[in-house]
Amino acid sequence: MSPVNTRARTLTKYPGTNNSTSLPTQGVVGVVRLGAVGEAVLNIVAANLQEILRLPVDILPPRQSPEFAYNERRKQYHAALILKNLAESLRPHPRILGLVSVDLFIPVLTHVFGEAQMGGRAAVVSLHRLKQKEEGSRVSLDTFYERVVKVALHEVAHTFDLVHCNQAECIMRISSGPSDLDELPLFFCEYCEAFLAEAYRRYDIQSLPL
Amino acid sequence: MANKISILVVDDEMVIRESLHGWLKKSGYKVDTAEGGSAALAMLEKTPYDLLFLDIMMPVMSGIEVLEVVKEDYPQTLVVMITAYGSVETAVQAMKIGAVDYLMKPFDPDQLSLLTEKLMQQKRIMDENIFLREQIAEAIRFENLVGRSKAMQDLFAMIQDVAESDSPVLITGDTGTGKELVAKAIHAKSARHNGPFIAINCGAFPEHLLESELFGHERGAFTGAHRAKKGRLDLAHYGTLFLDEVGTVPLKMQVDLLRVLETKAFHRLGGTEEIEVDFRTIAATNRDLQQAIEKGEFRQDFFYRLNVISLHIPPLRQRRDDIPLLVEHFLDRYSRETNKDVDTISKEAMDLLRQYDWPGNVRELENAIERAVVICKKRRLGPEEFSFLAPHLSAAAETYSLEKTQIAHVRKVLNEFDWNISKAAQALEINRVTLHKKIKKYDLRPDRASN
Ligand SMILES: [Zn+2]
Ligand SMILES: [Zn+2]
Numbered sequence: 095m096s097p098v099n100t101r102a103r104t105l106t107k108y109p110g111t112n113n114s115t116s117l118p119t120q121g122v123v124g125v126v127r128l129g130a131v132g133e134a135v136l137n138i139v140a141a142n143l144q145e146i147l148r149l150p151v152d153i154l155p156p157r158q159s160p161e162f163a164y165n166e167r168r169k170q171y172h173a174a175l176i177l178k179n180l181a182e183s184l185r186p187h188p189r190i191l192g193l194v195s196v197d198l199f200i201p202v203l204t205h206v207f208g209e210a211q212m213g214g215r216a217a218v219v220s221l222h223r224l225k226q227k228e229e230g231s232r233v234s235l236d237t238f239y240e241r242v243v244k245v246a247l248h249e250v251a252h253t254f255d256l257v258h259c260n261q262a263e264c265i266m267r268i269s270s271g272p273s274d275l276d277e278l279p280l281f282f283c284e285y286c287e288a289f290l291a292e293a294y295r296r297y298d299i300q301s302l303p304l
Numbered sequence: 305m306a307n308k309i310s311i312l313v314v315d316d317e318m319v320i321r322e323s324l325h326g327w328l329k330k331s332g333y334k335v336d337t338a339e340g341g342s343a344a345l346a347m348l349e350k351t352p353y354d355l356l357f358l359d360i361m362m363p364v365m366s367g368i369e370v371l372e373v374v375k376e377d378y379p380q381t382l383v384v385m386i387t388a389y390g391s392v393e394t395a396v397q398a399m400k401i402g403a404v405d406y407l408m409k410p411f412d413p414d415q416l417s418l419l420t421e422k423l424m425q426q427k428r429i430m431d432e433n434i435f436l437r438e439q440i441a442e443a444i445r446f447e448n449l450v451g452r453s454k455a456m457q458d459l460f461a462m463i464q465d466v467a468e469s470d471s472p473v474l475i476t477g478d479t480g481t482g483k484e485l486v487a488k489a490i491h492a493k494s495a496r497h498n499g500p501f502i503a504i505n506c507g508a509f510p511e512h513l514l515e516s517e518l519f520g521h522e523r524g525a526f527t528g529a530h531r532a533k534k535g536r537l538d539l540a541h542y543g544t545l546f547l548d549e550v551g552t553v554p555l556k557m558q559v560d561l562l563r564v565l566e567t568k569a570f571h572r573l574g575g576t577e578e579i580e581v582d583f584r585t586i587a588a589t590n591r592d593l594q595q596a597i598e599k600g601e602f603r604q605d606f607f608y609r610l611n612v613i614s615l616h617i618p619p620l621r622q623r624r625d626d627i628p629l630l631v632e633h634f635l636d637r638y639s640r641e642t643n644k645d646v647d648t649i650s651k652e653a654m655d656l657l658r659q660y661d662w663p664g665n666v667r668e669l670e671n672a673i674e675r676a677v678v679i680c681k682k683r684r685l686g687p688e689e690f691s692f693l694a695p696h697l698s699a700a701a702e703t704y705s706l707e708k709t710q711i712a713h714v715r716k717v718l719n720e721f722d723w724n725i726s727k728a729a730q731a732l733e734i735n736r737v738t739l740h741k742k743i744k745k746y747d748l749r750p751d752r753a754s755n
Contacts, residue, residue, distance in 0.1 A: 168410075174323065201319040202327065203413045212329055257332030268331065268421075270414035 129159025341365030499543030525574025
């Protein structure tokens, strides 16, 4: 058993460039913005995924807004279609994370902050609802960045077969609503850390040294 | 713990099925899907799902129809209805039938996660309750004495009262009603509960063997008695002696036993030493001892000695309301003992068991459940598993004639109450005179040889 996770993590806000010489030339996770998504948030997500997941992350060239996933009746974008599209393109990163600014849904739910293929290749995060408080006013930029990073971590972890966790202090806990998301820590509990390490082994993925 | 929870999603819309399946998978649940009611019910026959998400609006079989079957056959499975805009009233109706909640499509993700979490907690509590209940049942050792009916509740109260005294008890009741269990319960609740409970089935031994079983013998008391042996009277010291089938004890031995009960002393066969014993007597019989006394087959003084307190256990056909409870009890036991996942019974099968007359009483029911579990290939017992009961069932049932039906019914009720006219008339909701007339008109007579 690993000791209790006491790391109090804060967001890495000013990341150095990835693809630096010390990293392998081919990252494990490729992050890509689809449509109107700022460069800053993309960089912050990439840096934090790299640090917290201990995986080399590459930033991929931006793509267009996923209009193919637009649903006329729901006036939202179908997350599963975006995942399918991401998974089929942009080889050869073992994992792909897309960032979109449009509102996402899956047929059974009114909306989702993010979505991922369990044990698959693709994950997606929507910035749309993370910018606002429940009552509609905007949150601070810091809070916004932190939320995006949390959803991104959570969704990418799903692609490594991690399921929701009922530990209070864990990023894999299910959150209900954006303010609940703010309560989540920026790290995995010791169980989920262990599952993650096991998944890296299973998928034959080389993680970065601590 | 979450990993063990299994969920079935029933919806005719594939996109809903798949996206709910995907969402639930992320919480680590075991999830299956079905596109309609009959597929879902077929899956339930094989797998004990903890939770069902059930669409209300489906072609062929509506969600409400499926819900009714599920609540009837698999009451342990929690059901959440999936509704669409405009079917909220039906959802409310569903909750009256037994659905735990409903969600309107598309669901709010927060609502869905809160509800799922709440239900899983509830499920854990339910499982713990079942565990607790089993432990309690084990602890008081009432075992097969299961019953919610008035008759059984009265009996339980009697057992409690009787246990407090030290007087002899005579338990009467048909074969298989559980007389030994009642005797054990009395012993367990009495001040003698730390002493032994020694049972002997008096009908199981030929006369000379019964004698040596009860009294024991000294070495060389008879040919073949190579060493001394303690009898059951000896063994029962400080405890309870249970004389089962006491109606079969030969007259000569009734005299000997009466003497023991009066003096609390006896000697072994071939022995001279008087052995003092201290035990309580509980006797049981399925014979009408009054009748045996009249025939000179049973001694009146012995009867009075045994029958200080009398307890009667009603036959199962007079407490049919207890049948579902007993079925559940035995089903639980035999699915565990046979290591088979048979944990429910269909409504038709239960109806069939309730209708059957159970001449062998609780023991026959127990054997029937055990047999059905052994032959069953699904997780739910259906009427086909009880086909061995059928010949006894259908005799009266297959007629459309009003008069024949009435005759059969009156006969059945009379038999149920052992031809006690008052009780039968009460059950039939007619007066005694009318019943007498019917008996005469249809030439009905008692057909149960045992009474
Ligand atoms: Zn998740
Ligand atoms: Zn965790």
